[in-house]
Amino acid sequence: MSDVKMDAPTDKNKHRSEPKGSDKGKDDKKDEQKPLPWWPFVLAGVVVAGFVGVVLWIVFAPQPDVWTDDAYVMVHYATISPRISGQVASVDVADNQVVKAGQVLVTLDPRDDQTTLESAKAALERDTAQVNNAAANVARQPSLITEQEAEVASAQARLSFAQSDQRRYGNLAATGAGTAQQRQQADTTLRQDQMSLQSAQAALDASRRQMDVLKAQKSAQEGTVKADQARIDQANLNLSYTRILAPQDGMVGEKTVDVGNNVSPGATLMTVVPLDLVYIEANYREVDLRHVRGGQHVTIHVDAYDIDLDGVVDSVPPATGATFSPIPPNNATGNFTKIVQRLPVKILISPNQPLARLLRVGFSVETTIHTGLENVVGEQDNAAARVTAH
Known part of the structure; x- marks a missing residue:
């Protein structure tokens, strides 16, 4: 019995008796040393190059549409004030009331x-x-x-x-x-x-x-x-003058007068805002105006109502916004840092748009001028009048 047991090796001993440099170990090493495929790197390079190309195109290529969100609804409204002094006998309108030209707004004691x-x-x-x-x-x-x-x-x-x-x-x-x-x-x-x-x-x-x-x-x-x-x-x-009349059609705003007030000439009683005459003042960077001129179509996005309206460029202003500021910049008095200026381009609302009645003065809007890459420089070179004015 003892001899038989000694001559029959166990599985454990068989496993230990296998040589270390067997063919199975060589196959595993060959699998680990296979080269990685090249196409993922090429694909990644193409994607990066395409992205960079698109960015460079957006940055440097001329765009037919120029956009800004620095734009607001504006209007030239009338400030209502008495021409003589007196005591207010009656106030004939209320806040936010729509009035017609010639309508009595305030009556003074006559x-x-x-x-x-x-x-x-x-x-x-x-x-x-x-x-x-x-x-x-x-x-x-x-x-x-x-x-x-x-x-x-x-x-x-x-x-x-x-x-x-x-x-x-x-x-x-x-x-x-x-x-x-x-x-x-x-x-x-x-x-x-x-x-x-x-x-x-x-x-x-x-x-x-x-x-x-x-x-x-x-x-x-x-x-x-x-x-x-x-x-x-x-x-x-x-x-x-004791009967103060509305100078134009519009809506009453900023009413500060009441019956019994003693008023003096020039004192502001209210304003009449002609909402039918509102326009857009879009502050474009000077470098964006290369192809902008009057008559071009404009898309106006109204943030308040999330709607789009049509407009048309009226004119490019005679000066930048900083020119008419109370304290205009004086670059000759100190270190100069070049800053791209903005010009308030006037944009008119196209007629026959019912949604335009929703506009209120001061609304923020976004404007996109569709320039079509017009050659404004070339046209001005061959014209006697200013092509960017009325």
Whole structure:
């Protein structure tokens, strides 16, 4: 029994008796040393190169569509303010109310202005009567002048007679036929008639000059009447200013007035926003405007309602946004850093779009101008007018 057991080796001993350099171990090493396939690396390289090419194309290739999200809904609205001071008698509109041009917005107390108007009318009537009186004096003066001319003629006749008497009595006195008393009386009469003639001539000259005085007085009174009429016109204007009207169609906003307020000229009472005249102000970088000109189609995306509207480029502005800032940049006073400027391009809303009524001033929008890569530089080179203006 013991011999048999010793001659029959076990499985464990068989396993241990296998040589280390067997064929199975060689096959495993050959499998581990197989080269990796090359096509994944080629595919990855193609993908990376394509991605880089697309990025470079997007960055450097000219794009027919230029986009910006720095754009807002704008409008030129009317600020409503009184032209005269007064107390508010009534406010005839409410916040956000749609109004028409000429509609009464606010009424001021008209009694003070009505009293001023009546006083001006009374002054006009008084001064008109004075003009009529001056006109009557001017009309009467020619008769007085004629009367003075007759007096001068009468004085000249008397003087002529007195001169004849004086010569006659002088001759008689020289021959002894007349008395000295008669000669003295003739001389006295001559001097009196000479003085009477001078007085009549002076009165005639005064009457003629009085005509100029009367005409000047009449002109002055007529000027006063014109001033009275101007005061009446101003009083009528002030009375009309007590009714503050809407200057255009629109919607009431920023209303700050109420009944009983005392207002002064220029104080803001409310605004009237013409929503039918809104436009888009899109701030494009200057390098994006190479192919932009008026008349190009624009797609407007309204963030508030997630809708798209159609528009058209109106014009490119005359200056950048920084030019009109309260403190414009002055690059000559310090270290210069070049910064790409933006220009607020004006874009009009195309008509016949019901959704455009949803726009409100101040909304943020995104605009895409479809330029078609127009040759703006070449067109301007051959045109006398500015092709990027109206």
